[in-house]
Amino acid sequence: MSRLNLTEWALKHKEIVYFFVILTFVMGIFSYRQLGRMEDPDFVIRQMLISVAWPGATARQVEEQVTDKIEKKLQDTPGIDYLKSYSQPGKAVIYVTLKDSVNEKDVRPTWLEVRNMVNDIKSTLPQGVVGPSFNDRFDDVFGCIYALTSDGYSYEEMRERAEQIRRTLLGVKNVKKVDLIGVQPERIYIEMESSKLAQLGIDPNVIINAVKTQNTMNASGMVETSSDNVYLRVSGIVDDVAALRNLPLRVNERTFRLGDIAKVDRSYV
Structure with a gap:
């Protein structure tokens, strides 16, 4: 019995060869x-960021009394590959x-377990x-960054315009989240x-205590009516520079205006 010669067979059956070539091309x-x-494309980020603030503490204090406690609590969590921390x-x-x-459907439940375990030791x-705060929403949206610049406009005017753009974008189909980055908050400086x-x-x-006392809201009682209860509050909150400059201060049997002894201006951080 002779062996099959594939080359010879292909030359003799060209029509079949052409058919399979065309079929392969079409498929x-x-x-x-x-x-x-x-x-x-969708993808899953299997990483969470936990941040904790402790104002005034040294890096060693943060590491020994905060970071180590959280890491030890999380070491036995199922599904965790490794922990990496920075104490400053x-x-x-x-x-x-x-x-x-870790399966994609198990990622969110695992993050929930991490949150619960860290919250268990929060009282210790x-x-x-301040915190801990958690961020595991790296993959819920695809980001685009747009810069807003302008000459001749104040930070407040640019912020208002950015807020208008933000509200407009939130109404666009498939837009889930719009964040403003780099907004300069206004402050009143004394x-x-x-x-x-x-x-x-x-x-x-x-002066500090006088401003604190003035800038408060206190409950002053309640008025009962036949249909409802109306709560009364006395507000001394000052958000106007002129009003703050005219704030009276009683010192050593003398009365001063805050604007007479201090510079009061509205500015940005």
Whole structure:
């Protein structure tokens, strides 16, 4: 029995060979057109960022009393691959990374468990610690960054315009989240000259306490009516520079306006 010579067979049956070549070509085009294509393909980020603030603490204090406690609590969490942390004066950042074998549908439940475990030891953290805060929403949106610049406009005018653009974009289909980055918050600054205060015999704490006392809202009672109860509140909150400059201060049997002894201006951080 002679062996099959594939080359000889192909030369004798050209029509069959051409048919399979064309069939393969057509199937290739069809398969290519059926491939999933996305400009921004979905992917899962198996990492969480935990941040903690402790104002005034040294890096060693943050590491020993905050970072180590959180890391030890999370070490036995199922699915965690490794932990990486950075302790700095006043704050700590901990990166929690899951194993690649963790199924996509199990990622969110794992992050919920991490939150619960960290919150379990929150009461054991030192007094003054702010947080912990968690960020695991790296992959819920695809980001685009647009810069807004302008000459001749104040920060407040640009912020108002940016807010208008933000509200417009939130109404666009498939837009989930719009954040403003780099917004300069407005503040009212009170600048006092120590030499002038010393000359007038005024303690700076007197000014600080007077502003704090004025800038409060207190409950003053309730008025009962036949249909409802109306709560009364006395508000002394000052958000106007002119009103703050006219704030009266009683010191050593003398009355001063805040604007007479301190510089009061509205500015940005």
